[in-house]
Amino acid sequence: MELLTIGAFSKASRLSPKALRLYDELGLLTPARVDPANGYRFYAPGQLERAQLVAWLRRLGMPLARIREVGELDAAAAAQEVRAFWARIEADTTARRDLATFLIDHLTWKDPVMSSTTNPLHLRYAALSDTGLVRDSNQDTAYAGSRLLAVADGFGPAGAPVSAAAVEVLKRLEGDSIPAGDLLNVLGDAIEQAQQAVRGVASSGPAPQEAGTTLTAMLWTGSQLALVHIGDSRAYLLRNGELFQITHDHTLVQSMVDEGRITADEATSHPQRSLLMRALVEASDAAADIRLHDARPGDRYLLCSDGLSAVVATEDLHQVLSAVADPEQAVRELITLANRAGGPDNVSCVVADVLELQQ
Incomplete structure (x- = not known):
């Protein structure tokens, strides 16, 4: 040769x-x-x-x-690795695109509430949390106010106080007037403070390294909702009759789906489906997702812990959110659905409607 x-x-x-x-x-x-x-x-x-x-x-x-x-793999295995690598690139690109969209919106933001041609918008909301049918205590925290919507799903020995502490930090923003130009920094600071609060609570309890919480929250700016998300609690948007999941689960199985290793259907029954890749925990500084959503009259938002989303099918969530007009009644029916499905976990949800004030 x-x-x-x-x-x-x-x-x-x-x-x-x-x-x-x-x-x-x-x-x-x-x-x-x-x-x-x-x-x-x-x-x-x-x-x-x-x-x-x-x-x-x-x-x-x-x-x-x-x-x-x-290079050491056979052709089939090598193809799978390339597929997984490219799926991760696409997922990372999507995350960067979301951040770019946030920054563009943030830098060009103008409050339509100040426009003489637009009626002011406001929120109508309800929050409810339930222990479920299996757990001895409730480690979730659900909150809804005129400016803040939040769900936190605590875990570990100090899960309940940890989730409450994280939401309590964000509640301080309700009384603040936040200039549009400061929104990104304010949200970033709030997440850092929530992380510090989690550390403080967890360190004073047993097994602090095992305690933590998810956090999914939306801050109302008057015409937009600024979303902060880390973990596997979720936010959904019902708009024009369609339901969209607007958060991305920070779990091992979701990363496997992103990389093409398993299908979305396989993820629902995977034995490690609850293993978190990102959360507010005592020994981590994992980054939260932050983005803006323009609000429209008629929009309906659902924030929930995985005690709801993991046991109730998306089409059933859609049916309740579409059919039940009153947020108070909607959160009660959603929790009833979770408990009818066995109620294996604490379940919390917030439902908020964007309404136009008539002048």
């Missing part, structure tokens, strides 16, 4: 000699032979396929360490 010089192999593979030397050093693409006298590298024609794979994966942006792992 005639070997190719590094120059010839470089031309055939479209990889520079410098890249080939680097890939040799990293074990990604080892030459077929290295001249012991002068160190010249020679490659077999059969190595072109591996070289092209490395080149393509680099164009995808895959890190070199992961390329080395993919």
